[in-house]
Amino acid sequence: LPQNVNNWKGTEKFLKDVVEILLNYIKEENDRNSKILDFHHPAEMQQLIDLSIPDHPETLAQLLENCRNVLRLGVRTGHPRFFNQISCGLDLVAMAGEWLTATANTNMFTYEIAPIFILMEKEVIKKMIEVIGWSDGDAIFAPGGAIANLYAMNAARHHHFPRVKPLGQSDMPTLCAFTSEDSHYSIKGAAAVTGIGTDNCFSIPTDSRGRMIPEALEQRILQCKRDGLVPFFVCATEGTTVYGAWDPLPQIADVCDRHNLWLHVDAAWGGGLMLSPEHRYHLNGIERAQSVTWNPHKLMGALLQCSACFIKQDGLLFQTNQMSADYLFQQDKPYDVSYDTGDKAMQCGRHNDIFKLWLMWRSKGMEGYRKQINRLMDLAAYFTAKIRQTEGYELVIDPPEFLNICFWYVPPSIRHLDAAEKNARLEKIAPKIKAKMMERGTTMVGYQPDKQRPNFFRMIISNQAITREDLDFLVQEIIEIGKNM
């Protein structure tokens, strides 16, 4: 046992004290009268807590005090009025799962040291592949959607041009990829890392609802071919980051078929909707993809990190990433080494992201998720109606099609200005409201500009603890803060 936890009684008491601190935190986080955060600028914050690494050990009592202070100064992302991110809420079964994961502290590269978690990952992957609608396939849990997208682009390149792995990209024609202008920046990020180049990752225009325009995609592909580039990869986004838009899969898949391109679906955010038979039609056509990114840490509510990259062609992940390190993946082990997953990963050590997801999914069943997700979609419809009806509010896209509801609050003082001047003033309203909101600490919601649109709020309804009253509260709070601006 660690040097300053040198007897079991003391250890046990320390751990139980930590748990007591955590339970109190959860209780408070779920109390709507508690603040979400106590905002301080970085310089002030540094005065409030000593973060330095000391020369001498701290006592257990000091460590407990450290824990309390850190929680006190943090942001309560599980608070029912925290609407700031795509991943909101704290599922307590998933949290308990993560506690166990920490205690079991193993590594997902071999069956040898993670037998049960490796089998669990296989089982959950099988279920998710069934949900996607493939008859076969493989997957790897990755540390977040950006890395999952990188896996997909790299596998696509390997499928089309296997000699890039040994020989590199230098003696190759210029490859190019396509993604909507509203897609996640990690697609361009993957193009940068893989040596394909961000300029060779083309942004395809979207329609007024934020969906990729398939005709524009095809025109761009044809143009690239005429320019001597070699198209290989198309990313369709299901549930875009800002608008929650659904790129039209059947049409995009047709374009990919016509040009023999790899279709990747980035459903990091939208993937969870497949668990609702009522709403999954938005993702119709996803079964035609060659790869899919789906983050259970978003809509499904698993704790960060929990993300997976699915590849339809079984064996391709191995072929792409295998480095055959014989000191790790020996072939003369006493068990069937096809269960060792290490050689299909880009990572060597890989965190166990599966247990929390598995335990949480068991706690809900397919039925529980269906209800939970349908309820969130109902709340989104309620909120949308509320925004439509409330004076001073305007929807950016009406109706929203997912759990992102983008809107402006227009203070009375600028409601009657002409469009240009109103937009110029609106650009500054959301940041000012957000700043004030963070000072008050009552609620949090994100904002951003987009193309010609001035800064607007992006509401996200993904925390299962949200009630209609919480949505009403947000609408009133913004009026309260912004009405005299």
Added chain:
Amino acid sequence: LPQNVNNWKGTEKFLKDVVEILLNYIKEENDRNSKILDFHHPAEMQQLIDLSIPDHPETLAQLLENCRNVLRLGVRTGHPRFFNQISCGLDLVAMAGEWLTATANTNMFTYEIAPIFILMEKEVIKKMIEVIGWSDGDAIFAPGGAIANLYAMNAARHHHFPRVKPLGQSDMPTLCAFTSEDSHYSIKGAAAVTGIGTDNCFSIPTDSRGRMIPEALEQRILQCKRDGLVPFFVCATEGTTVYGAWDPLPQIADVCDRHNLWLHVDAAWGGGLMLSPEHRYHLNGIERAQSVTWNPHKLMGALLQCSACFIKQDGLLFQTNQMSADYLFQQDKPYDVSYDTGDKAMQCGRHNDIFKLWLMWRSKGMEGYRKQINRLMDLAAYFTAKIRQTEGYELVIDPPEFLNICFWYVPPSIRHLDAAEKNARLEKIAPKIKAKMMERGTTMVGYQPDKQRPNFFRMIISNQAITREDLDFLVQEIIEIGKNM
């Protein structure tokens, strides 16, 4: 609160029951009479537990039973006689830190939603940079050493050839990289992902102690130049995976200087030794590196995952990875946005890997780590002496220079064979002993072949719970299992 944890009393009881299960597990894991694992082949294992995703929710009682079963069927990687991996042991303060991290469940991309953890990361990075011996620099915590090495290679490429980011590698000359034949396979992995190509990542021979030969490095660089390739990156490994060898940094740095190459030091495993003033001389010269990978989840004992990539040139991580997604990293926020780290990461969502490290480091201080690491080095010396003295054992490299002790156990029946036949028989001994060891469940240690050497055991002494008696036990246990083979 989650649907099937719908009252606080019930929730609290469930979480406390989970903690009780975890505390019992820890107690048992530290009992030397308990087994490390109860080995089952994959097919048998699947019979012992139902891993399927159910249609209907499970009860809290069933979830608790799930937790118990999963722990019962897993491998106790924190057991004092588990010597199988480079990351061994379960530091209970780090574990408590990870529990809090799960509860706080936030995302490391902005100060907005992780203020205290962002500042904490800055502070710990500052300390680690000071330990490396740089006057300035930047770093990013990455999901494991393989991704940290990928960060380094990509940053090196961006530093030398910034136009690859927009334009890709296709119109570039063929870049090449160098790493020792004993280095971690993730260096070649990074060459594959980045589009540089594994064949352009040259393996430099090592000496009889597993250290890169600087003259061979320079010859290879010159050869590559003659062949029209463009060298840009050299990886020196400090603490190789199998032998724990130390590549000679001053000489390698001189070679890099002469040829204007980026020196990356992969100290994923060996980095922790810098915390011991008595032993850090092994890493002399590390301050001359342009980048360093250092995994606190290895020698420092943080839970997996905890790894960082350090870059000497401040600003380069941003320049390399920045995608400027304005929906996430708005410049009109109410605080100093230079604290938002998201745009220097390849990842978007990034797990909080800092809190457990910070809390653990506070619990030990610099002094505690110095003692802990010196004690492990003393135990390694003890074990080495024991192996030398015990009949039937042979060291692969004598003396070992780090916490990896590689050895053969030679059963009496083959001790007097000639070298060729002995080696042929030895090749099969370690796997047979390991299989039997896993069946008995008493201890675990890894093995592998290397170049012309038949399978040998690689002992790792990194769990702070290890005592001399545990080392004696391993030596006896192998004799017990292997003496009649």
